[in-house]
Amino acid sequence: MTDTVTVEEPVVFGALQHRDSCFIVISKPELHLSVYESQEGDTVLLARYPVCVGKNLGQKEKTGDMKTPECGFGNPFSITEIKPASSWTHDFGDGRGPILAYGNWFMRLKTPGFTGIGIHGSTNNENSVPGRGSEGCIRLLNADLDELKETYAFVGMKVIVLADR
Secondary structure (H helix, E strand, C coil): CCCCCCCCCCCCCCCCHHHHHEEEEEEECCEEEEEEEECCEEEEEEEEEEEECCCCCCCCCCCCCCCCECCCCCCCEEEEEECCCCEEEEECCCCHHHECCCCCEEEEECCEEEEECEEECCCCHHHHHHEEECCCCCCCHHHHHHHHHHHHHCCEEEEEEEEEC
8 A cells, every 4th residue: 555645735825916805714714814905806815924923812802812813804904104113112011121122113003901912023033933922913934024024014014813712
């Protein structure tokens, strides 16, 4: 009997046409962020990046619960600002004290009921991506965050965060 190995075909990403028609879908169960663009009545996948989301499963209920807030396609979040963050520090309470933690950018999200939620890098936490370990934000590898910011992201961009299963 011969073992057969199935090799998946690589995902072919579409080419960006109009940055302002892009949107983000973050899958908490699959631990990735995908950038899509509406093109001529269709939706085209442009990019996919691994992410780290909230340490705990489920919908964010209160500050400090270590959950990433969720929203659907009918009521998306949006990027309200993109701020330089390479000098920002955070104390994770793990004994390291305040450390550089956000990568070059912080993309603040409008998440009704909660403040301080955003998409950012993983300085000093690169090994956490992909995974579960954030306090509620969406954490990318720094190089992926830079590419997302330079190529796709803009203030007003819609962001959908799919619920845990």
